[in-house]
Amino acid sequence: MAEEFELDVADLERRMDGAMSALRTEFASLRTGRASASMLEPVMVEAYGQKTPINQVGTVNVPEPRMVTINVWDKSLVNATEKAIRDSGLGINPQLNGTIIMLPIPELNEERRKELSKVAAQYAEHARVSVRNVRRDGMDRIKKAKADGMSEDDQKFWETEVQELTDKFIHQVDEALEGKQAEIMQV
Incomplete structure (x- = not known):
């Protein structure tokens, strides 16, 4: 048996x-014309010699429906963060304001x-x-x-x-x- x-x-x-x-x-990473902090999850920043998720180099906020802001903690990582966003293929053009990177979300x-x-x-x-x-x-x-x-x-x-x-x-x-x-x- x-x-x-x-x-x-x-x-x-x-x-x-x-x-x-x-x-x-x-x-969640697909952009739908509305601002969302999760759309930045796949973005990795070259920080301290390794790839780091964007939410570990700064605070990601959504202050209004068509705007995402990233307050980068380390001033030396602002340009690397901006470059990572540009190279990510999200189709978003980051704007710098000191240590804050603003991402206006264009209409699709x-x-x-x-x-x-x-x-x-x-x-x-x-x-x-x-x-x-x-x-x-x-x-x-x-x-x-x-x-x-x-x-x-x-x-x-x-x-x-x-x-x-x-x-x-x-x-x-x-x-x-x-x-x-x-x-x-x-x-």
Whole structure:
């Protein structure tokens, strides 16, 4: 008699949730025409001989809907911070005012909105692929257990569990994408 097979569904769910977290982080970095401190999260500043997140070299504030300010703590890092923002590909032109860097957020044109919408779709597709990879891993474990003597009823039960979990996370990815695209296209 084969030993009782127990698939770690919590582990699969945790890994799929990780894909959702990564998607939310990527979506937060997409500019939607509104100022947001999270849009600067991917920006790394060359500080003290290493790459440092921008929020570790200064205070990031959003004083008004179309303005982000960064109060750089170390005067010697102001130019490096400004350069990192210019090179980040955010499409924002920083303005210096002493140790404060102001980032006016320009209005998005229709072409840029469509472009950002496509980028959001790419991010969502990467998340779907990650979720499917976790699903494949779970299904492979089930097939291995089947080869080791698991009953067909148990196999069907676990495959259904994994598929339902996958469907749930794919639906979450699709909903997040719809929301982000609506936010991007909103004028």
